[in-house]
Amino acid sequence: MPATLPSLDLDPYSDDVLRDPAGFHRALRAAGPVVRVRQSEGLDLVALGRDSDVRAVFDDPELFVNSRGGGVLDLARDEPFREPGLLQENDPPGHTAIRTVMSEVISPRHVRKLRQQFQRAADELVDRLLDLRSFDAQTEFAEAFPVKVVPDAVMGAPHEGRGNLLRYSVFLFESMGPRTPRARRVLGDLGDVDAAIGWVRDSCLRENVSPDSFGALIWAAVDRGELTEAQAPNLVRSLVGAGVDTTIHSLANTLALLVHHPDQWALLRARPSRGKFAFDEALRVDTTVRQIFRTPARDTEIGGIRVHEGQKMMLVLGAANRDPERWGDTAGDFDLTRNAGGHVGFGRGIHQCVGAPIARLEADVLLTTFATRVAAVELDGEPERLLNNTLRGWASLPVRITPA
Numbered sequence: 001m002p003a004t005l006p007s008l009d010l011d012p013y014s015d016d017v018l019r020d021p022a023g024f025h026r027a028l029r030a031a032g033p034v035v036r037v038r039q040s041e042g043l044d045l046v047a048l049g050r051d052s053d054v055r056a057v058f059d060d061p062e063l064f065v066n067s068r069g070g071g072v073l074d075l076a077r078d079e080p081f082r083e084p085g086l087l088q089e090n091d092p093p094g095h096t097a098i099r100t101v102m103s104e105v106i107s108p109r110h111v112r113k114l115r116q117q118f119q120r121a122a123d124e125l126v127d128r129l130l131d132l133r134s135f136d137a138q139t140e141f142a143e144a145f146p147v148k149v150v151p152d153a154v155m156g157a158p159h160e161g162r163g164n165l166l167r168y169s170v171f172l173f174e175s176m177g178p179r180t181p182r183a184r185r186v187l188g189d190l191g192d193v194d195a196a197i198g199w200v201r202d203s204c205l206r207e208n209v210s211p212d213s214f215g216a217l218i219w220a221a222v223d224r225g226e227l228t229e230a231q232a233p234n235l236v237r238s239l240v241g242a243g244v245d246t247t248i249h250s251l252a253n254t255l256a257l258l259v260h261h262p263d264q265w266a267l268l269r270a271r272p273s274r275g276k277f278a279f280d281e282a283l284r285v286d287t288t289v290r291q292i293f294r295t296p297a298r299d300t301e302i303g304g305i306r307v308h309e310g311q312k313m314m315l316v317l318g319a320a321n322r323d324p325e326r327w328g329d330t331a332g333d334f335d336l337t338r339n340a341g342g343h344v345g346f347g348r349g350i351h352q353c354v355g356a357p358i359a360r361l362e363a364d365v366l367l368t369t370f371a372t373r374v375a376a377v378e379l380d381g382e383p384e385r386l387l388n389n390t391l392r393g394w395a396s397l398p399v400r401i402t403p404a
């Protein structure tokens with residue numbers, strides 16, 4: 001007999017949980033392998049927070065599908081809020097064919113070529129920060145860098161319009177969760193979302209991508225007959241849609257952890273090339289993509305608990321990444337010397353983040369440059385958490401720096 005589905009009277013989309021999810025994560029892991037959570041906006045959601053169960057679901061993409069949506073909507077039933085992504089909201093064999101092309105586009109050889117231009121951008125940015133001395137690290141550090149280097153690398157879009165990309169990302173990541181009063185307010189304040197969507201769509205067209213960009217490599221795959229004309233803009237879009245805000249908030253989370261843990265900042269200062277390890281450890285301990293969804297294609301059981309076909313299942317990545325069963329008693333500590341390899345902050349399995357090498361290169365170059373040229377970084381005001389249905393980050397992070 002399958003056991004009864006445990007339930008938890010906590011709403012993962014409440015302001016309190018968005019602000020500080022640690023208590024929710026602990027309660028979720030303790031309650032069972034799969035748990036009904038307090039329902040938000042009439043949804044019927046179950047959640048998984050244990051590392052081993054989250055991994056098992058990632059590892060069975062035939063049973064737990066992506067085509068029914070990476071957010072709360074069930075694309076088999078509900079109207080999508082945008083044209084579904086050909087990578088993220090797709091299953092094998094369609095996903096396999098496209099992912100093969102995209103893995104060739106974002107190959108180690110192509111990513112390596114970006115190092116020089118990323119380094120130039122990091123040098124210029126750190127020059128500017130050293131002039132400012134006191135600044136909001138959310139906008140001036142974490143936002144400034146990916147907004148420059150990611151669109152340059154993906155499509156070479158004009159600089160003036162890039163605010164559209166930030167508005168598009170807020171629309172995308174809020175829309176993956178429920179329309180709570182908070183989310184409705186944020187979406188309402190965004191203004192003309194259609195204009196932002198239009199700007200992103202146009203920037204992905206063949207005639208608008210620059211010749212040395214990932215976008216151009218995607219269009220070249222069309223010329224070789226590996227993709228269709230109709231698929232290319234969707235794939236270019238998937239790189240800018242998934243690649244800007246995720247990196248922004250991961251960089252801010254990393255810097256905030258370093259500011260809050262001077263011993264770890266000292267370790268990084270002693271060896272600035274540890275920047276990339278700081279980034280992965282931050283992704284583990286303060287996971288940026290809070291959760292991603294899977295949907296069972298047929299009735300099944302998880303840890304002896306029945307889950308029915310079509311049940312939207314929330315994989316709570318932040319809970320899995322701090323699971324003491326996997327990470328030991330110090331799971332909640334930020335520790336640069338830990339081997340954080342194997343965290344699920346980039347997902348796992350066939351949908352694991354295709355842009356992770358780009359994000360890691362950004363972090364490596366920026367954090368290493370920053371820690372080489374900055375002796376001290378400290379808070380210069382009260383930081384404020386970002387409340388967002390999908391992403392964990394900061395709304396503001398005022399800091400003061402001292403040059404090395």
Ligand code: HEM
Pocket residue numbers: 066070087088089099150154238239240242243244246247250283288289292293344345346347348350351352353354355356358359
């Ligand atoms: C630190 C920054 C980033 C984080 C935390 C992150 C996180 C994730 C996660 C958790 C997934 C898995 C989704 C799933 O399993 O359904 C994913 C997939 C994806 N990411 Fe990232 N990502 C980051 C940066 C990037 C960048 C820089 C790009 C591109 C330039 C990118 C493009 C994508 C795409 C296209 C997918 C879908 C892959 C597929 O379904 O096969 N991401 N990302």
